[in-house]
Amino acid sequence: MIGLIVNPVAGLGGSVGLKGSDGADVQRAALAKGAEPKAGRRAAQAVATLLARRPGARLVTVAGAMGEDSARAAAVPYELAPSGVQEMSTDVSTDVSTAADTRAAVAALADVDLLLFAGGDGTARDVLDAVRELGGQAPPVLGIPAGVKVYSGCFALSPATAGFVAADFLARPESAEAEVVDLDEERYRRGLVSPRLYGSLRVPAGRAALSGRKAGSSDAAPATVEGIAREVAARLRPGARYVLGPGATTAAVGRELGLATALLGVDVVEARAGGGADLVAADVTEGELFELVRGREAVIVLSVIGGQGFVLGRGNQQVSPRVLDEVLGDGSGDRLVVLATQQKLAGLGGRPLLSDSGDQELDRKLAGHVRVITGYRESTIYRICAASEEFYG
Known part of the structure; x- marks a missing residue:
């Protein structure tokens, strides 16, 4: 059983040069500049790949743009978990998900064998917070890269790769630890790059198919x-x-x-x-x-x-x-x-x-x-x- 969570505003600020998507003000500014949400589309690519490789997998998600819309777009069977998360419409200009929604969705999908989440480093932090609350009951997770930067090591190389890795994990459920790293976006917009390690998440083993943590260039002569x-x-x-x-x-x-x-x-x-x-x-x-x-x-x-x-x-x-x-x-x-x-x-x-x-x-x-x-x-x-x-x- 695979869980799916989508942060529908992840990556929204990338194409319009906002260098991140954290915060409602930034999201509104991105939409005003003509940004188009893409996280849902990337999540759909991942689950379509997963179900094509492992047709018998059960996909469980939450309502609306936080998962259900992506499952529908991928034309795959899915189930909805009662989550208490408000249903987000596809139009993120009217409904914007929050960190609390992500944490609630993780809690609702705690019984899955693997939890896929589409987002960026900020979403990975929210998932990490929720996983800590679940303790030993938390499932392993895997990120579908959909953010602007994606510096953390818990993401697959691409949406399709996330689907392949998830399918392989169902056959060989081996896991390892991967780091969650994020930046202060306000400092980042001022040209100050200060990545911070927030913790680690349990992910499918096979690090070659994961992004790995970004390495700095400060040592270059x-x-x-x-x-x-x-x-x-x-x-x-x-x-x-x-x-x-x-x-x-x-x-x-x-x-x-x-x-x-x-x-x-x-x-x-x-x-x-x-x-x-x-x-x-x-x-x-x-x-x-x-x-x-x-x-x-x-x-x-x-x-x-x-x-x-x-x-x-x-x-x-x-x-x-x-x-x-x-x-x-x-x-x-x-x-x-x-x-x-x-x-x-x-x-x-x-x-x-x-x-x-x-x-x-x-x-x-x-x-x-x-x-x-x-x-x-x-x-x-x-x-x-x-x-x-x-x-x-």
């Missing part, structure tokens, strides 16, 4: 990051627009160009003839980014999340499938530039770079090998694959 920035600056093509994703390495590119770019946002710069670049727009939303690259020669510059290997789908949701399609066309070629120190690549232990853009077909199209700039006049060819297919392709 400044000269190495500056060398990467110099190499990017040296490769600029006059007239082309460059999309700089979030992160310390891409921020170094902005500094090298003498521009005030956002550490944790997505910026667009345009290379000048004769060298240098101009800042076209800083900290853009997905909609703004699409308009800025539409019909233009453009290049997307992204860094790698240390320890996890993600290039797309974690903290850079502004670089959406339609933006990628517009820029990359039929293939990435030299229009996707990946940045990482040799130390960060070595930390992956041979595991590939990952793409979880939200469009599985696009992720498959990107799969193969990509050039990674690792220093000044230094680069390497490294494998990249769809997060949904790395271990269950």
Whole structure:
């Protein structure tokens, strides 16, 4: 028996550049900027994969957008548990779930063999709180990644992977501990990255299919990051627009160009003839980014999340499938530039770079090998694959 809980507002602030979705004010601001809820869709993908692999599994969930809507969208049989959670409508602009709703749903599903939850690091914290209250009666859990950042180690690599892992767990119910990490989003929006360990959750064993905890980049030698920035600056093509994703390495590119770019946002710069670049727009939303690259020669510059290997789908949701399609066309070629120190690549232990853009077909199209700039006049060819297919392709 598998339980399902969805935080319907998880990830809402990603595509509109709000760097998180915690708090009703942020959620309302995200909706006002045109954000579309996606957590329910990602949960549906997970349970559809689960039931296709394990048709006899019983799916138990709670009413409305906190689970039932996703089960219906996946067209799978399900049961409702009496939870005391208010039924959320699909329209999250009128009904917004709270941390208390998540905790109540966990309590209602305490008897399942495995509890799936769709959300981000904030949702993982709420699940952890509820699991602590249940004590030894708590089931193991598994996160379906649907948040903006997803730094915790209790999440599967992708929604489809969550379904595969859950199906395999029913046959081999072995578990391990995984860490729950979260950021203070207010500090994060001010460019202060201060992850905090909150505890651990019991998850299905098989860590290779889980995201793992994000590793920091503070140990990278400044000269190495500056060398990467110099190499990017040296490769600029006059007239082309460059999309700089979030992160310390891409921020170094902005500094090298003498521009005030956002550490944790997505910026667009345009290379000048004769060298240098101009800042076209800083900290853009997905909609703004699409308009800025539409019909233009453009290049997307992204860094790698240390320890996890993600290039797309974690903290850079502004670089959406339609933006990628517009820029990359039929293939990435030299229009996707990946940045990482040799130390960060070595930390992956041979595991590939990952793409979880939200469009599985696009992720498959990107799969193969990509050039990674690792220093000044230094680069390497490294494998990249769809997060949904790395271990269950």
